[in-house]
Amino acid sequence: MREVAIVGGGILGMTLALRLQGQGCRVTILEAAPETGGLTVSQRIAGHTWDRFYHVILLSDLHLRGLLEELGLGQKLRWGTTRTGFYCDGTLYSLSDSLEFLRFPPLSLIDKLRLAATILYASRLRDWKPLERIPVVDWLRRLSGPRTTERIWLPLLRSKLGENYRRASAAFIWAIIARMYAARRSGLKREQFGYVEGGYRTVLETFRARLESAGVRTLTGRPVTRVTDEGDRVTLQCGGAEPLRFDSAVLTVPCGQAAAICPGLTDAERARLGSVVYQGIVCASLLIRRPLAGYYITNITDDRAPFTAVIEMTALVDPATFGGHTLVYLPRYLTQGDAFWALSDTEVRDRFLEGLTRMHPDLRPADVLAFQVARVREMLAVSTLNYSEAVMPPLRTSLQNVFIVNSAQIPNGTLNVNETIGLAETSAMTLGTLLRLPTAVGAAR
DSSP states (O other): OOEEEEEOOBHHHHHHHHHHHHTTOEEEEEESSSSSBGGGOEEEETTEEEESSOOOEETTOHHHHHHHHHTTOGGGEEEEEEOEEEEETTEEEEOOSHHHHHHOTTSOHHHHHHHHHHHHHHHHOOOOGGGGGSBHHHHHHHHHOHHHIIIIIHHHHHHHHGGGGGGBBHHHHHHHHHHHHTTOOBTTTBEEEEEETTTHHHHHHHHHHHHHHHTOEEEESOOOOEEEEOSSOEEEEOTTSOOEEESEEEEOSOHHHHHHHOTTSOHHHHHHHHTOOEEEEEEEEEEESSOSSSOSEEEEOOTTOSSSEEEEGGGTSOGGGGTTOEEEEEEEEEOTTOGGGGOOHHHHHHHHHHHHHHHSTTOOGGGEEEEEEEEEEEEEEOOBTTHHHHTSOOSBOSSTTEEEOOGGGOTTOOOOHHHHHHHHHHHHHHHHHHHHOHHHHHHHO
């Protein structure tokens, strides 16, 4: 039985571990943080427990829904119809159905028709590969026209990617449109979103128990600092602790970390890993006394806003979960060199609350019961031009027993739990073949 180490215990690493263990491997997860779960871990906020970052489940999230059923959590999945807001030029609009879209003042009727046609076209497009060769702004300008691109698309792209929008391909926005359009397939084209009772804490507690019962060993608080391929085995160094040895290692950490801990990689491999462009996030969680506007998400195209969207989680989740209060997330996506990273939590709070009060003038300081800040530097790999062919890291490395499976291998740029699980499922099948037949790896090189 092959002994396999998975470096990184997020949802990706956990799913890989479950699948590889099921194929006959003996798997150990090594996670640097105190607990597994990665971006889906929970937090305590004013005495309540919920996700540290915002997550939502779509009807089309078949990989995630399948895993929830497998874990016996299907009966805890709850669905709701939500509304969408749009903040533009200092005004908050409702944009939750077709009639509201037709009344949307910032765009002319022709602009709206072209925008609707763009979304419909993207939602029906299946072959996204040619889009990797087209800059995202060029594609949107051709389909939606210059005014809609300048008024709607460009502000949204900047809010998500900063100046990296200039490097992104059309595959990036296609993936977002295709996924979100899938939420509008029932009723009067209203959004159908879901969540698990108790949030991802429920999912992770159940998932961890399943891994343990399956025989997967999990070591937390174990940051891997060096991975050495010795030909027949792999040695993993975790700080000053005794080295750990396995038959194979799978690195699920971001590309820069993978290159840093694996000195045996070639210069070409290092260059490719280094060419992946990451966006980070600073995300505030607020618990406030009352609802804001009742929109699950408010998209923002006003550049005066210090955050890139408003997610009112209790527009979907029962407010009783939070003692009758409202849980709000305020994300800001950042390039690696953005000066915003240097702000303290207090400075983030001051800027965010000022911006939120500008959007909602009736919000008072006494309404804010809690304010917490979470940060992740390498959250999203940007779908730059020719990404899948020239940038995306391959699963196999030049090292016989070291493999890479991370979110940078989601080629179309939409990072979510469903896509992460899908990547893990596909990669586990490939890894299962390679790990059972190690001589085939050498023969194929």
